[in-house]
Amino acid sequence: MASNKPAVAAPVAVTSTAHPAALAKSAAEAHAAHHPNNATAQPPAAFTYRYNSGFGNEFATEAEGYPGALPVGQNTPQVCPYGLYAEQLSGTAFTVGRSHNQRSWLYRIRPSVCHKPFEKLPANPRHVRNWSDAECEPTPNQLRWSPFNVPAQKEKVAFHEGLTAICGAGSPEARSGIAIHVYTASADMDKVAMYNSDGDYLIVPQQGALNIRTEMGLLYVAPNEICVIPRGIRFAVRLPEGPVRGYILEVYSGHFELPDLGPIGANGLANPRDFLYPMAAFESDVPNEGASYTVINKYCNQFWAASMDHSPFNVVAWHGNYAPYKYDLSRFNAFNTVTFDHPDPSVFTVLTCKSNSPGTAVADFVVFPPRWAVGQGTFRPPYAHRNAMSEYMGLIKGAYEAKAEGFVPGGGSLHSIMTPHGPDAPTFQTASNVDLAPVRVADGTMAFMFESCFMMTVGKWALEESKKVQNDYYTHWQGLKAHFDVNNKEGDKKKLKF
Numbered sequence: 001m002a003s004n005k006p007a008v009a010a011p012v013a014v015t016s017t018a019h020p021a022a023l024a025k026s027a028a029e030a031h032a033a034h035h036p037n038n039a040t041a042q043p044p045a046a047f048t049y050r051y052n053s054g055f056g057n058e059f060a061t062e063a064e065g066y067p068g069a070l071p072v073g074q075n076t077p078q079v080c081p082y083g084l085y086a087e088q089l090s091g092t093a094f095t096v097g098r099s100h101n102q103r104s105w106l107y108r109i110r111p112s113v114c115h116k117p118f119e120k121l122p123a124n125p126r127h128v129r130n131w132s133d134a135e136c137e138p139t140p141n142q143l144r145w146s147p148f149n150v151p152a153q154k155e156k157v158a159f160h161e162g163l164t165a166i167c168g169a170g171s172p173e174a175r176s177g178i179a180i181h182v183y184t185a186s187a188d189m190d191k192v193a194m195y196n197s198d199g200d201y202l203i204v205p206q207q208g209a210l211n212i213r214t215e216m217g218l219l220y221v222a223p224n225e226i227c228v229i230p231r232g233i234r235f236a237v238r239l240p241e242g243p244v245r246g247y248i249l250e251v252y253s254g255h256f257e258l259p260d261l262g263p264i265g266a267n268g269l270a271n272p273r274d275f276l277y278p279m280a281a282f283e284s285d286v287p288n289e290g291a292s293y294t295v296i297n298k299y300c301n302q303f304w305a306a307s308m309d310h311s312p313f314n315v316v317a318w319h320g321n322y323a324p325y326k327y328d329l330s331r332f333n334a335f336n337t338v339t340f341d342h343p344d345p346s347v348f349t350v351l352t353c354k355s356n357s358p359g360t361a362v363a364d365f366v367v368f369p370p371r372w373a374v375g376q377g378t379f380r381p382p383y384a385h386r387n388a389m390s391e392y393m394g395l396i397k398g399a400y401e402a403k404a405e406g407f408v409p410g411g412g413s414l415h416s417i418m419t420p421h422g423p424d425a426p427t428f429q430t431a432s433n434v435d436l437a438p439v440r441v442a443d444g445t446m447a448f449m450f451e452s453c454f455m456m457t458v459g460k461w462a463l464e465e466s467k468k469v470q471n472d473y474y475t476h477w478q479g480l481k482a483h484f485d486v487n488n489k490e491g492d493k494k495k496l497k498f
């Protein structure tokens with residue numbers, strides 16, 4: 001969350017065509033030694049990625065070559081440096097308390113208002129206008145999806161065209177609820193920008209890196225990294241490595257923040273300094289006069305388009321604490337038991353979007369990273385359970401510790417409120433018999449969960465038309481046999497067979 005101490009963050013990269021991990025070779029090597037699963041790809045040299053670091057910091061940044069583009073000591077001078085326009089982007093109500101207030105000041109070639117009227121785009125069967133529609137199904141069944149197909153290059157599906165709503169609840173109108181999407185794409189957003197009026201997007205690439213141009217600058221986000229594009233910020237996605245697939249968590253209220261650490265102390269889980277924010281960069285390859293740009297807006301879950309005769313990525317300098325950011329999941333500093341029993345998965349929370357009910361999240365983003373398992377006398381995989389929260393899970397790579405098969409990278413599962421689930425029969429069998437030496441678990445794996453207090457319905461396309469729902473999912477638990485023997489009154493363990 002926003003720090004109470006507004007401090008201008010030190011840049012982590014002044015000029016680089018490289019990923020921050022490549023900033024200092026020795027540092028990168030040291031990192032790689034401790035984070036063996038960090039397979040973050042290097043971005044192409046054609047783009048320059050420059051970041052500041054520190055979650056929720058107050059940043060001040062000017063595009064390279066335009067020193068002094070930020071006004072000094074005031075936000076709205078009579079005439080801004082370089083003849084730029086000053087524009088405020090508010091991420092919270094003006095009057096929100098200082099610790100949670102978010103806004104940025106953008107200094108741009110022309111203000112955002114210079115566009116033609118928006119026109120509504122035709123309805124798309126992969127979108128959901130209203131999660132309470134009769135065709136969205138609330139279901140108490142365990143649901144699992146096989147991976148959605150990634151379009152071929154020649155199909156030319158851009159990121160904004162490949163958005164597919166899976167499940168959700170509530171509405172942007174009421175500023176209450178969430179949506180979970182999958183995206184698949186095979187083409188760059190070319191002269192097209194998008195923004196979401198409905199809420200924040202937390203994007204989890206699963207296949208293929210994303211080059212995301214935002215109003216605040218460029219982000220390179222590879223699988224095993226995530227990014228957050230807050231409400232209203234315009235962005236365009238390019239695909240430097242070809243076709244992509246990934247997941248999106250959208251929250252209709254609030255913003256993501258780091259979870260409180262309680263007794264853990266001042267450090268651990270996702271550390272604030274590992275969050276990277278773009279430095280100012282504007283689009284120089286598009287002439288600002290005579291160019292044609294389309295801006296797509298998701299507004300109350302409907303898509304609209306407006307044209308502009310210049311690039312919306314025309315911010316030469318900005319300052320503030322409302323901006324997109326990225327985070328490398330291999331930096332997650334996991335905590336777990338060093339004695340016994342399986343802790344609740346909240347111990348792996350990367351980011352949370354709080355509701356007004358203390359301790360109950362609109363949505364948590366939780367990961368299951370590679371780590372050591374050392375619990376003694378313990379059934380180590382996730383336990384059988386029924387939850388007061390909804391659990392959507394996805395897999396970036398590898399294999400998830402509670403599921404022997406069927407849950408594959410790019411696939412997903414939904415276990416709704418009070419829907420029973422847990423380790424499948426083969427996992428139970430193996431984990432009940434395994435030797436409890438310290439072992440590495442989930443090496444080469446990254447599973448995640450979007451956990452939410454909302455009771456979600458499932459979109460018609462995701463449930464039926466996609467044909468990706470695994471109808472035999474429930475059978476994976478049917479092999480869980482009763483071991484209780486009514487005649488074994490002494491509870492003699494030796495008589496138990498697993």
Ligand SMILES: O=C(O)Cc1cc(O)ccc1O
Binds near residue numbers: 344
């Ligand atoms: O259902 C799941 O696999 C997610 C999960 C993991 C875990 O370690 C404990 C509880 C839980 O819901």
Ligand SMILES: [Fe+2]
Binds near residue numbers: 391415
């Ligand atoms: Fe669960």
